[in-house]
Amino acid sequence: MPPQAASTSSGRVYLDANATTRPFPEVVEVVAQHLRQSYANPGSRHAEGRQARRVLETARERMADLLDADPGEVIFTSGGTEASNLALFGMTQGTPGTILLTAGEHPATMESCRFLVQRGWQLSMLDVDSSGLLRADQLATLPWERIKLATVILAHNETGVVQDTQPLAAQCKLASVPLHIDAVQAVGKIPVRFHELGSASLSLGAHKFHGPRGVGALLLRDDIRLAPRIFGGHQESDRRPGTEPVALIAGMVRALELCCEEMTQRTQKLVQLRDSLERGLCETCEPVVINGSREHRLPNTLNISFPGVDGEAMLVALDLEGIACSLGSTCASGSAEPAPALVAMGAPEDVYKSAVRFTVSTDNTLDEMTDAVQSIARVVSRLRSLRGTC
Numbered sequence: 001m002p003p004q005a006a007s008t009s010s011g012r013v014y015l016d017a018n019a020t021t022r023p024f025p026e027v028v029e030v031v032a033q034h035l036r037q038s039y040a041n042p043g044s045r046h047a048e049g050r051q052a053r054r055v056l057e058t059a060r061e062r063m064a065d066l067l068d069a070d071p072g073e074v075i076f077t078s079g080g081t082e083a084s085n086l087a088l089f090g091m092t093q094g095t096p097g098t099i100l101l102t103a104g105e106h107p108a109t110m111e112s113c114r115f116l117v118q119r120g121w122q123l124s125m126l127d128v129d130s131s132g133l134l135r136a137d138q139l140a141t142l143p144w145e146r147i148k149l150a151t152v153i154l155a156h157n158e159t160g161v162v163q164d165t166q167p168l169a170a171q172c173k174l175a176s177v178p179l180h181i182d183a184v185q186a187v188g189k190i191p192v193r194f195h196e197l198g199s200a201s202l203s204l205g206a207h208k209f210h211g212p213r214g215v216g217a218l219l220l221r222d223d224i225r226l227a228p229r230i231f232g233g234h235q236e237s238d239r240r241p242g243t244e245p246v247a248l249i250a251g252m253v254r255a256l257e258l259c260c261e262e263m264t265q266r267t268q269k270l271v272q273l274r275d276s277l278e279r280g281l282c283e284t285c286e287p288v289v290i291n292g293s294r295e296h297r298l299p300n301t302l303n304i305s306f307p308g309v310d311g312e313a314m315l316v317a318l319d320l321e322g323i324a325c326s327l328g329s330t331c332a333s334g335s336a337e338p339a340p341a342l343v344a345m346g347a348p349e350d351v352y353k354s355a356v357r358f359t360v361s362t363d364n365t366l367d368e369m370t371d372a373v374q375s376i377a378r379v380v381s382r383l384r385s386l387r388g389t390c
Helices: 025-037 047-066 080-090 107-117 136-141 166-175 246-261 263-284 311-320 340-344 366-389
Strands: 074-077 098-102 122-126 147-153 179-182 201-205 216-220 301-305 355-359
Touching: 025 246, 047 074, 047 246, 074 080, 080 107, 080 147, 080 179, 080 201, 080 216, 098 107, 107 122, 107 147, 107 179, 136 166, 147 166, 166 179, 246 263, 263 301, 263 366, 311 355, 311 366
Parallel strands: 098 122, 098 147, 147 179, 179 201
Antiparallel strands: 074 216, 201 216, 301 355
16 A cells, blocks of 8 residues: 555645645655765765765666666756756747746746746747647647747646647647646656657656655756756756765655556555545535536645635635634735636636635545544535625
């Protein structure tokens, strides 16, 4: 069975796994072990440094094997945000052109692209259908002669929608346009094979799949060269300077191993948990709207709207009820803007303003789903009643 983290005694139900996950106990042990034993700088030319270097390169080789990459294509970073920034800025040097992306990209991508607009770059938005899937029929008519970079999120952090990136990758290959894939929410939850995706680069972050925070990676195809973004030493083959955090990297790779080794069982449990929650909310909270494709989505993600309820008010009320959830990307929290992904899907105002994201992990139980349904139903009923009396 999948590894289980120790349960809390707070009585709260954590349904915000797309924001972050609790590290597996085995991961905590690996990190602690290497903090004690592999503490030396892996760039040092003494026995302790060589020991740390062996741990680092073994982790690199293992990650490459798990994600269908070559070891030399693995660049360790501080997380998914840095990895995406490294790719996007590193591949947009020289004469500005057009960047191809979707309206629902993660802030790590969208804000980077908006900054590039200030440097003369232009943005061209790919259309999605009402389920959040890319419309392949638009690709042949795009102005490929002006496009110099494409970027797409593989599994959407808010809706859980998983894209078929092959048509886009094929068109990018024909036009010699590098494609960056944000796989931060996908890695560890669904099979991800870098070479099969046909992208130039791919970003991931460990804390999304029960690894430690503060570490991630960029997979960079071996024929792609990045202009440097930060400067210092010669670590990561001159592509990302800074002393590598060996213990965190070892923990990240251990988490990925556990997720990949148990993916079938983990997926079955996640789907069971998510569907139990979805079914219960559909039965007790009508009217509801499930946002995004129900067929092509992450096994753990439920984005659901409760028309007649304000999402912000519901988030606060659910927290008081002991339910931890989200309105969407944690990186965009504090923003009063509607979720761009839902707007791009053509969702009406009463749908996108009442949308809540519930994301489960294998730490959760079916009993928690039952308790959560009861709590959520109470909150929805109360908020709708209050609105009706205003």
